Amino acid sequence: xxxxxxxxxxxxxxxxxxxxxxxxxxxxxxxxxxxxxxxxxxxxxxxxxxxxxxxxxxxxxxxxxxxxxxxxxxxxxxxxxxxxxxxxxxxxxxxxxxxxxxxxxxxxxxxxxxxxxxxxxxxxxxxxxxxxxxxxxxxxxxxxxxxxxxxxxxxxxxxxxxxxxxxxxxxxxxxxxxxxxxxxxxxxxxxxxxxxxxxxxxxxxxxxxxxxxxxxxxxxxxxxxxxxxxxxxxxxxxxxxxxxxxxxxxxxxxxxxxxxxxxxxxxxxxxxx
Amino acid sequence: xxxxxxxxxxxxxxxxxxxxxxxxxxxxxxxxxxxxxxxxxxxxxxxxxxxxxxxxxxxxxxxxxxxxxxxxxxxxxxxxxxxxxxxxxxxxxxxxxxxxxxxxxxxxxxxxxxxxxxxxxxxxxxxxxxxxxxxxxxxxxxxxxxxxxxxxxxxxxxxxxxxxxxxxxxxxxxxxxxxxxxxxxxxxxxxxxxxxxxxxxxxxxxxxxxxxxxxxxxxxxxxxxxxxxxxxxxxxxxxxxxxxxxxxxxxxxxxxxxxxxxxxxxxxxxxxxxxxxxxxxxxxxxxxxxxxxxxxxxxxxxxxxxxxxxxxxxxxxxxxxxxxxxxxxxxxxxxxxxxxxxxxxxxxxxxxxxxxxxxxxxxxxxxxxxxxxxxxxxxxxxxxxxxxxxxxxxxxxxxxxxxxxxxxxxxxxxxxxxxxxxxxxxxxxxxxxxxxxxxxxxxxxxxxxxxxxxxxxxxxxxxxxxxxxxxxxxxxxxxxxxxxxxxxxxxxxxxxxxxxxxxxxxxxxxxxxxxxxxxxxxxxxxxxxxxxxxxxxxxxxxxxxxxxxxxxxxxxxxxxxxxxxxxxxxxxxxxxxxxxxxxxxxxxxxxxxxxxxxx
Numbered sequence: 099x100x101x102x103x104x105x106x107x108x109x110x111x112x113x114x115x116x117x118x119x120x121x122x123x124x125x126x127x128x129x130x131x132x133x134x135x136x137x138x139x140x141x142x143x144x145x146x147x148x149x150x151x152x153x154x155x156x157x158x159x160x161x162x163x164x165x166x167x168x169x170x171x172x173x174x175x176x177x178x179x180x181x182x183x184x185x186x187x188x189x190x191x192x193x194x195x196x197x198x199x200x201x202x203x204x205x206x207x208x209x210x211x212x213x214x215x216x217x218x219x220x221x222x223x224x225x226x227x228x229x230x231x232x233x234x235x236x237x238x239x240x241x242x243x244x245x246x247x248x249x250x251x252x253x254x255x256x257x258x259x260x261x262x263x264x265x266x267x268x269x270x271x272x273x274x275x276x277x278x279x280x281x282x283x284x285x286x287x288x289x290x291x292x293x294x295x296x297x298x299x300x301x302x303x304x305x306x307x308x309x310x311x312x313x314x315x316x317x318x319x320x321x322x323x324x325x326x327x328x329x330x331x332x333x334x335x336x337x338x339x340x341x342x343x344x345x346x347x348x349x350x351x352x353x354x355x356x357x358x359x360x361x362x363x364x365x366x367x368x369x370x371x
Numbered sequence: 372x373x374x375x376x377x378x379x380x381x382x383x384x385x386x387x388x389x390x391x392x393x394x395x396x397x398x399x400x401x402x403x404x405x406x407x408x409x410x411x412x413x414x415x416x417x418x419x420x421x422x423x424x425x426x427x428x429x430x431x432x433x434x435x436x437x438x439x440x441x442x443x444x445x446x447x448x449x450x451x452x453x454x455x456x457x458x459x460x461x462x463x464x465x466x467x468x469x470x471x472x473x474x475x476x477x478x479x480x481x482x483x484x485x486x487x488x489x490x491x492x493x494x495x496x497x498x499x500x501x502x503x504x505x506x507x508x509x510x511x512x513x514x515x516x517x518x519x520x521x522x523x524x525x526x527x528x529x530x531x532x533x534x535x536x537x538x539x540x541x542x543x544x545x546x547x548x549x550x551x552x553x554x555x556x557x558x559x560x561x562x563x564x565x566x567x568x569x570x571x572x573x574x575x576x577x578x579x580x581x582x583x584x585x586x587x588x589x590x591x592x593x594x595x596x597x598x599x600x601x602x603x604x605x606x607x608x609x610x611x612x613x614x615x616x617x618x619x620x621x622x623x624x625x626x627x628x629x630x631x632x633x634x635x636x637x638x639x640x641x642x643x644x645x646x647x648x649x650x651x652x653x654x655x656x657x658x659x660x661x662x663x664x665x666x667x668x669x670x671x672x673x674x675x676x677x678x679x680x681x682x683x684x685x686x687x688x689x690x691x692x693x694x695x696x697x698x699x700x701x702x703x704x705x706x707x708x709x710x711x712x713x714x715x716x717x718x719x720x721x722x723x724x725x726x727x728x729x730x731x732x733x734x735x736x737x738x739x740x741x742x743x744x745x746x747x748x749x750x751x752x753x754x755x756x757x758x759x760x761x762x763x764x765x766x767x768x769x770x771x772x773x774x775x776x777x778x779x780x781x782x783x784x785x786x787x788x789x790x791x792x793x794x795x796x797x798x799x800x801x802x803x804x805x806x807x808x809x810x811x812x813x814x815x816x817x818x819x820x821x822x823x824x825x826x827x828x829x830x831x832x833x834x835x836x837x838x839x840x841x842x843x844x845x846x847x848x849x850x851x852x853x854x855x856x857x858x859x860x861x862x863x864x865x866x867x868x869x870x871x872x873x874x875x876x877x878x879x880x881x882x883x884x885x886x887x888x889x890x891x892x893x894x895x896x897x898x899x900x901x902x903x904x905x906x907x908x909x910x911x912x913x914x915x916x917x918x919x920x921x922x923x924x925x926x927x928x929x930x931x932x933x934x935x936x937x938x939x940x941x942x943x944x945x946x947x948x949x950x951x952x953x954x955x956x957x958x959x960x961x962x963x964x965x966x967x968x969x970x
Contacts, residue, residue, distance in 0.1 A: 185469045279445075
């Protein structure tokens with residue numbers, strides 16, 4: 099056993115054995131079929147076609163390279179004090195928690211309070227149904243309003259079912275069933291406000307006005323009015339659910355943090371002397 | 372091949388126009404940026420998302436950084452968020468603390484307190500796109516991020532699409548900048564690309580892929596062939612340094628009939644007015660137009676230099692188009708008009724009075740004649756369509772049944788036909804008649820062989836004021852035609868408010884100015900609420916092509932600096948106009964001389 103070659107071979111065998119025995123699953127890199135499929139899909143979403151055989155091999159090689167380097171970096175402790183990795187991990191666990199929240203199926207006991215504290219979001223605007231008699235300022239000039247005022251008593255004297263249109267032709271027609279914001283677009287903001295005011299003071303079926311607009315003056319026969327109201331929760335449950343889930347995501351992140359925060363004893367060094 | 376394309380166009384055009392007559396005009400904005408546009412984030416720190424943008428446009432409220440709750444002046448009917456697709460979202464992303472590039476060079480630049488450093492970050496975005504083909508700085512070119520940003524934009528559009536009430540489009544901006552000559556500042560060749568639907572969308576073709584518009588058309592045509600239709604809409608032609616409507620293609624070769632057909636089909640519209648100025652015409656190009664010097668932007672982007680005027684304005688382009696038509700029987704510049712905001716703070720809502728609905732408080736907005744990012748209040752797109760949904764609006768854009776306004780919702784109709792009788796406008800169903808016996812804005816009219824007369828076509832034009840803006844001063848017809856071998860333009864005052872008449876020499880008394888700059892108020896009674904006219908061209912020439920478009924002017928109302936000045940209790944600066952005559956520009960109707968048969 100004095101031959102250096104044997105010493106060398108024996109030492110080599112020993113080294114091999116030690117490594118062979120100590121190699122456990124931590125050093126296996128297994129790229130599963132699912133993982134290959136995922137990489138292939140990612141590639142496809144970007145290039146709009148499946149990767150060729152060579153391209154797929156290249157993606158897999160890159161993936162292996164990344165894995166080997168990443169594991170080596172972890173082994174050598176490079177992960178400690180890396181702010182990017184730390185932020186990413188923190189973000190990951192937060193997102194995981196909030197994903198769970200975003201899939202939750204809350205009961206009505208949970209949804210109703212949320213719905214009630216956000217009523218303004220779900221309100222359905224008021225709708226007015228009316229006929230108007232139009233007195234054009236282009237045709238009558240400053241007399242439009244006076245003409246309308248004169249005609250209003252004539253109109254009231256006629257039974258409702260025998261009334262015919264008086265005045266001039268309006269470019270958007272004479273019969274409306276629309277929300278106040280929509281009417282503000284057709285007749286102007288001031289008209290819509292005046293109409294809303296007159297509805298609160300007059301009753302349905304009466305004649306109000308004349309209400310001025312940038313186009314002239316309008317005698318309005320109020321026919322029907324549906325005030326702004328809230329839909330039943332059941333009819334818009336999906337929408338409320340989506341909004342509730344969104345609101346939960348932020349809450350969940352904070353709750354999760356609070357729940358694990360106490361596991362850690364935190365010491366912040368004071369200013370050094 | 373060319374003839375084949377033309378045949379296809381001729382076959383398709385009439386089918387588009389035999390649909391039910393559109394009874395309603397829809398108003399919207401097809402050009403808006405949010406935080407994923409790198410300039411929006413670098414210059415304004417815009418942090419709002421496409422989702423915020425759509426919600427706000429529909430009428431939802433937003434809380435501003437200074438704690439005000441704001442709502443859009445009036446909800447829009449449709450909108451498209453159009454991000455720059457050079458590394459979309461890159462600067463916003465690298466500025467986030469959890470970005471892997473936060474500590475890289477680009478991350479340090481964009482998060483710097485020094486605006487020059489942030490501008491430097493934006494210059495890094497421009498570099499690779501400007502023909503120099505420089506390698507992008509680390510952190511910009513991240514394909515996964517670009518892809519996911521695009522997906523997010525499409526999803527926001529789909530989430531807010533409510534057919535019948537609010538229409539959204541998947542869209543983006545192709546932002547190419549080109550130097551006309553070495554040592555010149557760049558000219559904007561920008562286009563907004565609008566997809567008809569969101570099914571099977573490709574990833575956007577950006578100005579990094581190519582700065583040649585013809586390459587963009589290749590992309591559009593390729594995807595159209597597989598059933599995904601889209602159009603490109605040029606904008607800021609005023610700062611294109613004469614390149615947008617040049618008589619050459621982007622390689623400097625003379626325009627051909629084939630080029631004209633491709634351009635017309637891929638780019639049926641041009642955005643004529645927005646925050647960076649109005650591109651209708653320029654006083655030098657239209658010396659006889661008293662209303663030509665409107666909201667001009669003179670300096671090219673990133674420069675103090677004025678661009679070449681010829682090739683930068685749409686009226687001039689229409690005239691040059693007629694010259695092509697007269698000499699070569701093809702017209703490369705046959706497009707309709709739209710307006711937009713091009714705001715970069717994610718919140719649309721044009722209008723001079725921005726005090727109550729601008730994300731920036733009036734005090735923070737510099738009161739100055741114009742900033743590097745725009746000096747006008749922004750415009751709107753008006754579309755006559757059969758419904759408020761993607762198909763109906765897109766079809767209407769294809770047939771150019773659109774017009775531009777400088778913000779107000781003025782309602783304008785324009786028709787032309789040979790047989791409209793004297794009384795047509797007095798009849799209740801005149802609109803249906805007008806569609807049945809003539810053409811509307813954006814279409815072409817050819818001579819009616821049956822009548823055999825040399826009479827001029829009859830134009831029908833009506834305008835209704837926006838009830839929340841100024842009343843109307845007048846309707847004008849802007850005509851272009853060929854005389855003695857050259858294109859010429861004429862302006863006719865065809866309908867006037869307050870009983871004014873056109874004097875013998877063609878002059879008209881001004882409507883007057885009722886604006887009180889101290890209070891920001893005015894008196895609508897000096898103008899008309901509605902104007903309508905049946906008009907026949909007194910100078911019609913059957914042998915030469917022509918275009919006619921309507922320009923509707925409001926009475927003077929306060930310009931945006933007046934409202935801001937009132938809000939902050941200051942005077943507007945010297946040299947800044949206190950009033951503006953808001954207006955609408957319709958897509959033209961073209962009169963086409965019968966083409967000779969090709970042998």
